[in-house]
Amino acid sequence: MITIDDIRAAQKRIANGVQRTPMPRSDALSDQCDCHVYVKLENLQRTGSFKERGALNKLLQLSPAERLLGVVAASAGNHAQGVAYHARRLGIQATIVMPENSPLVKVRSTRDFGAEVILFGENYDAAYVHAQKIKNEQNRILIHAFDDLEIIAGQGTVGLEIIEEFPTVDAVIIPIGGGGLISGSACAIKTLHPNVRVIGVNIAASPAMKRAIEVGHIIELPAGRTICEGISVRQVGELSFAMTKRFVDDIVTVDDEEVANAILQLLEKEKTVAEGAGAAPMAALLYRSLELAGKNVVICLSGGNINVNLISRIIERGLIKDGRRVQLKVVIPDRPGMLADLLAHVAQASANVLEVQHQRWSRRLTLNETEVSLVLETQGRDHVDSLIQQLEKAGLVASEVEV
Numbered sequence: 001m002i003t004i005d006d007i008r009a010a011q012k013r014i015a016n017g018v019q020r021t022p023m024p025r026s027d028a029l030s031d032q033c034d035c036h037v038y039v040k041l042e043n044l045q046r047t048g049s050f051k052e053r054g055a056l057n058k059l060l061q062l063s064p065a066e067r068l069l070g071v072v073a074a075s076a077g078n079h080a081q082g083v084a085y086h087a088r089r090l091g092i093q094a095t096i097v098m099p100e101n102s103p104l105v106k107v108r109s110t111r112d113f114g115a116e117v118i119l120f121g122e123n124y125d126a127a128y129v130h131a132q133k134i135k136n137e138q139n140r141i142l143i144h145a146f147d148d149l150e151i152i153a154g155q156g157t158v159g160l161e162i163i164e165e166f167p168t169v170d171a172v173i174i175p176i177g178g179g180g181l182i183s184g185s186a187c188a189i190k191t192l193h194p195n196v197r198v199i200g201v202n203i204a205a206s207p208a209m210k211r212a213i214e215v216g217h218i219i220e221l222p223a224g225r226t227i228c229e230g231i232s233v234r235q236v237g238e239l240s241f242a243m244t245k246r247f248v249d250d251i252v253t254v255d256d257e258e259v260a261n262a263i264l265q266l267l268e269k270e271k272t273v274a275e276g277a278g279a280a281p282m283a284a285l286l287y288r289s290l291e292l293a294g295k296n297v298v299i300c301l302s303g304g305n306i307n308v309n310l311i312s313r314i315i316e317r318g319l320i321k322d323g324r325r326v327q328l329k330v331v332i333p334d335r336p337g338m339l340a341d342l343l344a345h346v347a348q349a350s351a352n353v354l355e356v357q358h359q360r361w362s363r364r365l366t367l368n369e370t371e372v373s374l375v376l377e378t379q380g381r382d383h384v385d386s387l388i389q390q391l392e393k394a395g396l397v398a399s400e401v402e403v
Contacts, residue, residue: 001243002149004191007156007184010057014154017056017086019045023165023298028269033285035292038169039270040162043278043304047109049230050158050181050302051075051145052082057154058143059086067092072140074098074131076124076229077106078277078303079145084115095140097131099123103229103307123223125234146178147237156184162298163192170295171197173281175302176209176251177231179240185300186247199290200244200251201280203228203259209236209244210251227256227310230277230303252290254283262286263311264318266301275306323381325354327373327401330391334360334370342372345394349387352377373401 021041029037042050059071070093073083080096087094094115098107099122111117120130124145135142144151158181162172172189174182186198202210205224212218220235236244244251254262262282266274274282281299284290319325332338339356346353355375362371378384384400391398 001239001246002153002156002184002187004160004188006149006153007160007188010053010150010153011157011160013060014053014056014157017089018053020161021045023162026270029265029282029285033292033297035294036296037285038166038296038298039272040158040298040300041272042158042300042302043272043274047078047081047085047113048303048305049078049082049278050155050300051078052086053157054148054151054154054180054184055079055082055143056086058148058150059083059090059092061150062092062141066141070094070138070140071143072097072131072134072138073143073145074124074128075145076127076232077102077110077305078230079143080110080115080117081106081113081305083143084110084113088114095134095138097121097127097134099127099229101229103305103310105307106305109305123234124232125223144237146180147239148180149239152180152184152187152239152243154184155181156188158300159185159188160192162300163189163196166296166298167193168296169193169196169298171199171290171292172298172300173199173201173284173290174300175228175231175277175280176200176202176236176244177277178233179209179236179244181300181302182209182248183240183243187243190247197249198247199284200248201284202251202253203231203276203280204253204255206232206234207251207253208233209241210253212236212241213245213251226276228259228276228280230275230305231280250290252284252288254280254287258283258287260314260317261321263306263314267311267315272301273304273306273311274301275303278303323384324378325375326378326384327375328388329399329401330372330374331365331369331397332372334368339372341394342391342396345391345396346374346376346387349383349390350379351383351387
């Protein structure tokens with residue numbers, strides 16, 4: 001098990017290779033959550049994630065002979081990029097095994113950082129087994145994503161920075177996958193300020209650490225499907241489990257829908273991009289009763305490597321849920337000028353038309369009727385309800401389409 005001295009040594013060792021990331025206060029989130037919220041922006045690292053802290057700390061401690069052998073790692077993406085980027089800086093050959101469903105942005109970035117990328121298996125665990133095979137066959141040095149003392153010490157520098165910059169913090173909320181980040185950070189936080197509450201966040205589809213703590217030993221879970229691939233592991237590490245059990249106060253779970261909402265809120269209110277794992281602490285603060293009213297709270301935004309197509313879907317779903325985008329079906333008489341009248345009512349209600357489609361052939365319609373489908377940009381649920389009422393007052397049959 002590592003100590004605060006190991007984390008301080010790691011901080012000095014990696015100081016010239018990673019950023020000391022900012023931790024600004026969020027007025028918008030503070031007002032919304034009734035506490036003083038600060039966001040540790042690890043998405044601003046060169047590789048978009050905290051993972052390069054541990055990777056660099058590990059690589060810097062390899063002997064010259066080990067560096068010549070090259071390294072191999074398994075990762076869903078962030079550890080892959082951290083190892084690839086710093087291995088190239090240090091002149092070390094790196095092979096990374098990534099699950100076949102890894103986000104394209106992470107696969108591409110890992111290759112761009114100079115590593116050989118092998119896509120293998122449906123999840124991290126399958127990729128890790130293949131990485132072990134490569135290690136044995138090619139005599140490489142295996143760089144574990146979380147169950148390694150040097151990796152944990154490097155990740156612990158996040159917690160050390162939080163305490164150094166914000167000694168009056170009351171609670172820190174950290175995502176949990178394999179447990180490297182939370183175990184190292186919690187060690188630093190609790191050693192220096194034992195009264196600070198450390199809260200871990202698992203994704204509900206894969207709560208490996210929470211279940212392990214509950215039963216008192218490491219267990220293997222079935223593979224779960226989630227947008228939080230960065231913290232989706234079937235089994236946590238032995239080292240990280242022991243340290244989490246010792247230093248972490250609470251572990252909660254959040255689901256994909258809550259994480260998606262948190263991603264959207266961080267994008268809108270903080271103008272910052274978070275991947276699923278990075279937004280999990282925000283989701284916990286928004287949707288779980290953590291009893292933090294009036295407290296100084298840091299949420300660790302651990303990474304921002306998210307596929308832009310996923311961001312697009314999250315934005316679309318969020319707009320629909322908030323009533324800021326809506327699809328209406330309106331039955332109108334099929335005669336000249338009626339579509340123009342309908343659109344005039346929509347304009348009068350200050351709704352913006354995005355799409356218009358006609359449907360004349362439905363059995364629900366009479367021969368002198370047509371159904372118009374409208375996709376509209378609106379201002380919220382009250383605005384949608386008001387628009388429907390206005391159309392009905394004009395004698396038009398309008399209904400909202402479930403999307």
